[in-house]
Amino acid sequence: MDDVTEQPATGARTAEPLTQYVQRVSRRVRAFDARRPLVWDLHLTGFWVTAALIDYYGGGWLTVTRAPDSPRWLVLTLSLGLSVPLLWRRTHPRTVLLALTPFALVNAWTGILLQAVMLHLLVVFHIALRRPARTLWWAAALLTATATVTAVRHPQGGPDQAIVPVLMTFAVATAIGITVRTRRDHTETLEDRARRLEIERDQQARLAAAAERARIAREMHDIIGHNLSVITGLADGGKYAAAKSPERATQALHAIATTSRQALGELRRLLDVLREEDHPDETSGLPLAPQPGLTDLDQLVGGVRAAGLPVDLTVTGTPSLSPGRQLTVYRVLQESLTNTLKHAGPGTTAHIELSYEARGAVTATVTDTGRGGPAPGPDGRGLPGMRERTALYGGTLEAGPHPAGGWRVHVSLPEEPPQ
Known part of the structure; x- marks a missing residue:
């Protein structure tokens, strides 16, 4: 007769291995x-x-x-x-x-x-x-x-017949006790290590969450702060132009709508990246896109010009920056122009000097002719956010009044380390 291995019926309880049973009872x-x-x-x-x-x-x-x-x-x-x-x-x-x-x-x-x-x-x-x-x-x-x-x-019999058995049983009892003690100490060590690793894991998770919150706050500040400043400038200009030049007011409204849509698009892309999705946002219809880089600098300058701030841009060298470095320089320039819009006052002009150097090094300087702005408070995110971004790549950031008047922001990122 052929050997037949019986398979347990569906839903039947599988027999528990003896070792697991003993461990559970223990x-x-x-x-x-x-x-x-x-x-x-x-x-x-x-x-x-x-x-x-x-x-x-x-x-x-x-x-x-x-x-x-x-x-x-x-x-x-x-x-x-x-x-x-x-x-x-x-x-x-x-x-x-x-x-x-x-x-x-x-x-x-x-x-x-x-x-x-x-x-x-x-x-x-x-x-x-x-x-x-x-x-x-x-x-x-x-x-x-x-x-x-x-x-x-x-x-x-001999004395050894009374003494040796006692010593042998003593040795056995001692060996068993030492073995159990060693295993217990080893188990306690492993449990303590597991607890410490769990605590460390939770601490790392909290630190990562705090860093992520700070990153999100920086991105939200840069996106919302800049675009709202541009929209405010456009709205003020459109209000004064409405009575004298309806066409200019219409252009301002069109620019406001364009800037608003751009801000919404950036916010949606940021949220999509945070959700780590690999497909387009079906609700917004916008494809996922990388964060802005220095290739978008002309668009940034154009939006600021439309808001009423004349900006000159001078670029030297050939760009060879990684996306992260590009985002850092872009956000610093964006924040600097936003501060100029908010604090420099009427009749201000701004100038950007961007210099690409060898192996990913870059310097950028933003100067304006305005009256400058107050020093950022302890809760401000603008200047501290720029410093944090720059420090991530070992760079330096200088911000303060310009000797010739106005305000100056200078950022410098060193060469990228070899891979």
Whole structure:
């Protein structure tokens, strides 16, 4: 007959692997123990006390004792004395070991030789698990002393037959305790590292979110601030021209509409980039486009001229800037012209000198003939935003009154580092 592998029916519960089951049960037991340690200690101590009493009442101790005529009350006392102190084995293992030692010595001296004396090993395990390693030396000395008393008082075979087994079981209990302790410490280290990495990840996420908010604020400031300043200038000019030259007023309104649409387009593209979409914005009908660069400088200057600010542009050199550097210079020039529109006053003219240098270096200077503007307040975003943009590429920004009158902004970006 061919072997047939039965596939579980759809929706049937898959058998849990044994290792996962054991780990799940172990986690539940440890969690319960962490919440109610006394319950676990009472149950375990009660188990060993019951085992010691069964050995006493059942007469099992008579099969190994060398003093069968020992008083029953002494045997009962030793049974309880070797088991009851285990209740405090985890919190005070050294004290418990000292408390068990007199009963163990009496047990060895009289020759009763109760098997409950092996409960010393539980205490040794907890000493290896929870206490410094030097504590194990005097624990070994106490157990060796008990075995030596047995070998001297009730010799049976060579002394090594009474001492060596005790030392071997002590070594096994110690090794188990050290192994568990090492694994526990390793697990705690991994958990602590995971917690620290999680905290660091959250901090990095908060820093990234703050940086992104600052970037968005700069972009929004540059886009809205500039275009609103242009629209305000156009509206003021159109208001004065409406009575004398309706054609000029119509042109101003047309320029206002064009500038508004451009501002909306830039805002939508910025939001599209923030959403990280790879397809055109279906609601606006505008395709995704890169941020403006120095190729759009003529359009920027044209809009400012339409708003009533005469601007001269002088460009030298061949452009070879990365898109990020182009955006930085463009935003600095845009902010400078916006400030001139807002603060320079009537009759002002502006001049832009843009110089492309080797390997991506660039300098740009904006000067105007106006009366200048007040120093930016602590909450202003214009000048601080320009400085932040420039600092990203290791550049410098100078802004202040021009010696010949007016205001001057100078930005310089160094050469791009080799890739």
